[in-house]
Amino acid sequence: MLWFVASVLLLCVPAESANAIGWCYHIGECNDTTWPINFAPHCNGTRQSPIDINSSNVTINENLTDFTFTNYNNTGVLTKIENTGRTVKVSFASGVGISGGGLGESYDSLQFHLHWGNGTTEAGSEHTLNGVQYPMELHIVNAKSSYNGDTTLAVQDSSGLAALGFLIKVEPGTTDSPASWKDLTSYLSNITEMGQSATITHQISLDSLLAGVNRSSYYRYNGSLTTPSCQEAVVWTVFKEPIQISENLLKLFSTSVHVGNTSTPLMVNVWRAVQPVALPVQATKSGSSSIKATGLSLCLAALCLMYRFVVSALFLCALVPNADLADDSGWCYHLPSCGYTTWPTNNAPYCNGTRQSPININTDAVTFNSNLTAFVLNNYNATNVLTKIENTNRTIKVTIGSGVTISGGGLGESYDSLQFHLHWGNRTSVLGSEHTRNGVRYPMELHIVNSKSSFNGDTSMAVKDPAGLAALGFFIEAMPGTATQSPASWATLTSYLANITLGGQSVAITHPISLNSLLPGVDFSEYYRYNGSLTTPACNEAVVWTVFKSTIKVSSDVIDRFSTMLRIGDSSSELMVNVYRGLQTPLPVQRSFNSSSTAVSSISSLVLVVLLLVLGNS
Incomplete structure (x- = not known):
């Protein structure tokens, strides 16, 4: 979800002004079901976010090219982590940006924040994929470089902001992984109360937090901020592949930080529900290079496809x-x-x-x-x-x-x-x-x-x-x-x-x-x-x-x-x-099922069939 901060070039309402305008997640009088009435006209608009992405209904757009990420490999650009009372926000130094990806111009990367449910027991991503909600979602917020940091202009432009959304799921069988996420979450104990912040001194790059994600494979639609004032000024990119982190790290977000001081509720279920109006979604043509279906290449392709199928089925x-x-x-x-x-x-x-x-x-x-x-x-x-x-x-x-x-x-x-x-x-x-x-x-x-x-x-x-x-x-x-x-x-x-x-x-x-x-x-x-x-x-x-x-x-x-x-x-x-x-x-x-033997048997059988086909055609 996007958080708007006009005063500091970040899309996140500051704690003091947020309280003044009275929106929240955890109380019925001010949660997201009230926003269309209390924060009209934008929050009851016609291109509101988040949405469910039905992958069978998307259209392919060959103009959705690869992104260019500037300074995403730099380990010194994450400057501050903050408890805003509604999320955890990480600020960036200047010089971080994105271009390409079907965007009309370059954008400055300003901050990222997260949305979560309650540990791994209650899902908390904002976007859903084919009706499935993930445990968490990370949003990187970007504003058009041509505005030179004037976000009051950006929110008046239907494409003034660009948000990169990354679904997050549990990495099975691991603890404290990846190391970058372990370092990031180590700061949560310093920001347990709303308004607290800490300087980031660990060497953490954005690339290291997005490990394993194929950033050439994504969905695209035009939507809105997902917190009041819900301006419809956002070009949304939601990546197809999720980030994977250990369960113990994911749980820290819903067990460490509070919505106010330590006597207030823990910060859980900080996400806006999927909006009722479905919006047109486009997708990249392919997230990977084509594989030639001959000889050994065909065998490797079969192995890869079967492995992906088995992993997906077991998740299922x-x-x-x-x-x-x-x-x-x-x-x-x-x-x-x-x-x-x-x-x-x-x-x-x-x-x-x-x-x-x-x-x-x-x-x-x-x-x-x-x-x-x-x-x-x-x-x-x-x-x-x-x-x-x-x-x-x-x-x-x-x-x-x-x-x-x-x-x-x-x-x-x-x-x-x-x-x-x-x-x-x-x-x-x-x-x-x-x-x-x-x-x-x-x-x-x-x-x-x-x-x-x-x-x-x-x-x-x-x-x-x-x-x-x-x-x-x-x-x-x-x-x-x-x-x-x-x-x-x-x-x-x-x-x-x-x-x-x-x-x-x-x-x-x-x-x-x-x-x-x-x-x-x-x-x-x-x-x-x-x-x-x-x-x-x-x-x-x-x-x-x-x-x-x-x-x-x-x-x-x-x-x-x-x-x-x-x-x-x-x-x-x-x-x-x-x-x-x-x-x-x-x-x-x-x-009831032995997953490892099923996977090995399925892959072996497929490879044997492919080898026979290859040998038969040689």
Whole structure:
């Protein structure tokens, strides 16, 4: 997000003037949802940032050439680091600049700052990529060199500012890496309070902080500052490849600095949500040199492509119980007085237990368990087992008829499938999955609720058994491209939402929809496993959780229906948005798949095929 400082040539409002104009992130009266009203006309404009970048909808622009970075390799240009009360900002010395990259002229680099969520448990990037939000984002702020530092002129020019955005994710299996980030974050202990700053004495270059990023591969659009006054004066560049840093360094931002003095809240969730108006995005033609598809070059290309695929794939609920499992005693999602932060106190003893769900799944920390076999899904292909869909005031629940069961999957016995429900944020722009993976939250999550068959449907017994319930969790992400009403099963399912817009309404499902048709592309042999809890009150610790590695892909228009059609009560009540519980204390997680052997086997097989093709043509 961009921070405007007209007085010091930096896009960051100073602490004292920021308080005067009254915008913030952490209080409902002044957070980003209020800016379009409180800071009109710019904050309710037509090219507001940040946005979601749908990579399948971008157009290629061959004029987006490589950048020239002046003094980005200089280890003496980072001069000061500051706690502004809303972010951490690093100032630059003069002589740092950018040119090329499809920009009309050269720009002076002024500062960088960061946006983050809460450690790795709550994502905090401003831009999202295909609906996925990253743990952090770094913004380098630049102003046209022709303005000679007059930022009052720059913000009046539709391309007066240029922002370089870098998504940041966790580097698996490392600590204190890269060294440049370790040096940078070492200053955070000196700026714990708003207004504090420190001189940077370590030798840190901008290049060293951007290590591993291919800066010839990026997205481009025209947008705005992402804090008030939200001037639409920014040429945005968002790089395709993320920066990777160790988890312990990333966590320092949300555990070290406060929004005021040390008695004020820690600085967490300092990001503006994705804006509702989609903007045209262009992209560079290619981020790498072409590879000749002959002989050994073809083999190397295959190795590279398969490696990238495997790494990407590997990167790749509140459990709302049956009606007789739910505790309806005054809990909610939408009010501070009854939201999930109050449940450990208001809904003790279980909601403040030691194995609470949901959690972040850190794939680098999970262990392989060969006993986690493939599931056997009985009657998941039947098209007449989904009987009723209901607006429960807190989610959408679909009741499953008798005779639908699961077994295998490392479970001790068979379980009866009772119902499924969903969790979501606000359209595809505000993410709402309950579980996260490597700090990444998805737009939605589907949970299938199952109870031990031996209990014969007695869920009061199931919640007293630490393995009485089994929940199947599926991440849902936006389908790439321009597809609508897809998959057909999801279009059919959501067609019923018009009949249950109000809390308590329900309707019989008459269309033939199978559970399998709602789970297309999911590999039921690859999943994560841990022992947790219900994720709504009473939060009983009675759940064996299975979160599948594969995601369900649904078109954006279908995802958006949940947060635009349903209300939590009558027609005058609020829309049902952000219906998910925040992440709980990490728990031990196992996985069913041996990632290293899968990757080696896949790469070896592909290379063998390519070698045979090469030899056959020689």
